[in-house]
Amino acid sequence: xxxxxxxxxxxxxxxxxxxxxxxxxxxxxxxxxxxxxxxxxxxxxxxxxxxxxxxxxxxxxxxxxxxxxxxxxxxxxxxxxxxxxxxxxxxxxxxxxxxxxxxxxxxxxxxxxxxxxxxxxxxxxxxxxxxxxxxxxxxxxxxxxxxxxxxxxxxxxxxxxxxxxxxxxxxxxxxxxxxxxxxxxxxxxxxxxxxxxxxxxxxxxxxxxxxxxxxxxxxxxxxxxxxxxxxxxxxxxxxxxxxxxxxxxxx
Amino acid sequence: xxxxxxxxxxxxxxxxxxxxxxxxxxxxxxxxxxxxxxxxxxxxxxxxxxxxxxxxxxxxxxxxxxxxxxxxxxxxxxxxxxxxxxxxxxxxxxxxxxxxxxxxxxxxxxxxxxxxxxxxxxxxxxxxxxxxxxxxxxxxxxxxxxxxxxxxxxxxxxxxxxxxxxxxxxxxxxxxxxxxxxxxxxxxxxxxxxxxxxxxxxxxxxxxxxxxxxxxxxxxxxxxxxxxxxxxxxxxxxxxxxxxxxxxxxxxxxxxxxxxxxxxxxxxxxxxxxxxxxxxxxxxxxxxxxxxxxxxxxxxxxxxxxxxxxxxxxxxxxxxxxxxxxxxxxxxxxxxxxxxxxxxxxxxxxxxxxxxxxxxxxxxxxxxxxxxxxxxxxxxxxxxxxxxxxxxxx
Numbered sequence: 001x002x003x004x005x006x007x008x009x010x011x012x013x014x015x016x017x018x019x020x021x022x023x024x025x026x027x028x029x030x031x032x033x034x035x036x037x038x039x040x041x042x043x044x045x046x047x048x049x050x051x052x053x054x055x056x057x058x059x060x061x062x063x064x065x066x067x068x069x070x071x072x073x074x075x076x077x078x079x080x081x082x083x084x085x086x087x088x089x090x091x092x093x094x095x096x097x098x099x100x101x102x103x104x105x106x107x108x109x110x111x112x113x114x115x116x117x118x119x120x121x122x123x124x125x126x127x128x129x130x131x132x133x134x135x136x137x138x139x140x141x142x143x144x145x146x147x148x149x150x151x152x153x154x155x156x157x158x159x160x161x162x163x164x165x166x167x168x169x170x171x172x173x174x175x176x177x178x179x180x181x182x183x184x185x186x187x188x189x190x191x192x193x194x195x196x197x198x199x200x201x202x203x204x205x206x207x208x209x210x211x212x213x214x215x216x217x218x219x220x221x222x223x224x225x226x227x228x229x230x231x232x233x234x235x236x237x238x239x240x241x242x243x244x245x246x247x248x249x250x251x
Numbered sequence: 252x253x254x255x256x257x258x259x260x261x262x263x264x265x266x267x268x269x270x271x272x273x274x275x276x277x278x279x280x281x282x283x284x285x286x287x288x289x290x291x292x293x294x295x296x297x298x299x300x301x302x303x304x305x306x307x308x309x310x311x312x313x314x315x316x317x318x319x320x321x322x323x324x325x326x327x328x329x330x331x332x333x334x335x336x337x338x339x340x341x342x343x344x345x346x347x348x349x350x351x352x353x354x355x356x357x358x359x360x361x362x363x364x365x366x367x368x369x370x371x372x373x374x375x376x377x378x379x380x381x382x383x384x385x386x387x388x389x390x391x392x393x394x395x396x397x398x399x400x401x402x403x404x405x406x407x408x409x410x411x412x413x414x415x416x417x418x419x420x421x422x423x424x425x426x427x428x429x430x431x432x433x434x435x436x437x438x439x440x441x442x443x444x445x446x447x448x449x450x451x452x453x454x455x456x457x458x459x460x461x462x463x464x465x466x467x468x469x470x471x472x473x474x475x476x477x478x479x480x481x482x483x484x485x486x487x488x489x490x491x492x493x494x495x496x497x498x499x500x501x502x503x504x505x506x507x508x509x510x511x512x513x514x515x516x517x518x519x520x521x522x523x524x525x526x527x528x529x530x531x532x533x534x535x536x537x538x539x540x541x542x543x544x545x546x547x548x549x550x551x552x553x554x555x556x557x558x559x560x561x562x563x564x565x566x567x568x569x570x571x572x573x574x575x576x577x578x579x580x581x582x583x584x585x586x587x588x589x590x591x592x593x594x595x596x597x598x599x600x601x602x603x604x605x606x607x608x609x610x611x612x613x614x615x616x617x618x619x620x621x622x623x624x625x626x627x628x629x630x631x632x633x634x635x636x637x638x639x640x641x642x643x644x645x
Contacts, residue, residue: 040548062546090547112271137275173435
């Protein structure tokens, strides 16, 4: 099981630092990282990722430059591109596929794209090897979860984690550590969702301390660490120093 | 394959609109559509709304002939649909009240709203006070400064006004923050979106609650003038006022005109005219005409009028424009100020800066040969007094 799915904001602390961060993540043995494409209107993000996206845009981390900076990188885990829809629509599917081809991007997590809203766009990208990660929120009823998991089917064992996992949103609201996370509801949620799918589950929103990460792993899911990591990297921590203690179970 | 909505969620030949919302909000949006449909079918809800619109809002609003201004401009007749005379002073109350009643019906006693000029915020705060609901309004800090009287009004009605510091501190950032707040509290809160934008079903909901403007106006002008006008004109920010007035005239053979904010220049960032330089894109949950840069990031906008200072046009109005049903024009900041002065001096009515953009087009309509015009006076200008004072040297 993949022990951790870290989230990085492309362009923060800098685009130049990105290859080194990805190499460090690979050296830690991680199978995949989520990489945020900075957007002007990140409606699903809390203050930390909003600020990181803003800094990255100020430094010129446009979608084009982010994807160009990933081209040719091989010393990297699989990358899940975490993004809002509009920048992708403006690139257009042909240009997007051309830009993605030489990168380690293996899947897309498009926060504001429910299945079916851009059916042709999504099908074209899936056929080219870039499936969309299904999202399951606390408000997603189990019958809707079944529908989502059927509409975006598991590509099956043998395909990498980045292309298989479903993302379980641990609590209502936006990304960020906030007041921390009450683990009881999310534990029940994961227990309810696991039998619905053969996909591995990743759980994110509100996780940061080793105890909460361990709790998610013990449910059989992969914890996502985002805002806390982005904040530590922005303050000058190295990726290894930030993640090493979080890869060890806190018992 | 589908999200499970019942009502049409796309508009026009380019299928604008849709529901581009984060998964957390999908079930709340599905629930909202179901509640909206059931409310419209419930005679008790319809009767309560009608009664509140009459006794609390003051509907029907008058259709006022403006003969002195008409003569001055060379028009044969000019009629003003007086949304400025509603309780709280703008058309926004029609939708805010209807959605507040809907929220109560859904058992949601917490209300979230965004506001630009503050008119939607004031209307929502008033409706919440009337119905005993708690109310939090998100407002950009730039707008809080330029529409200070409305901030005070909201607070008097017991609403909490949350300042939004991000970006330009205007309506776009306020909507971002309201959507985030709703995602955090959607289990107990209803989001009263103020314009005909956002993810389905909001554009349809807001348009449905605002077409009372045009329905009344159409009947009133037939009664007063015995005939329909040649032109119906309204300003358009997100599009709730534009759609509210223009949609009931869609079947008629006349010119329907929406006026966008021309700001202080033609370059991106100097205006909020989505038909000039806007491209199809997705913002705040819908696909529509959007002012954006080459990277798909939302562009900055500028307008003297906070209510028109928004980078996207509501999807249904954008579709009507792209499909040739509605004409679109622009008026600059200066032209809007001139339009306001014209109405003040000729008719003794102080219009909101938003409505003044429609007034600014009247000389052009007269020059184009229009004889009879019906204009949507969306709001009153008390909130804009400080801008009128500083810009007109009063």
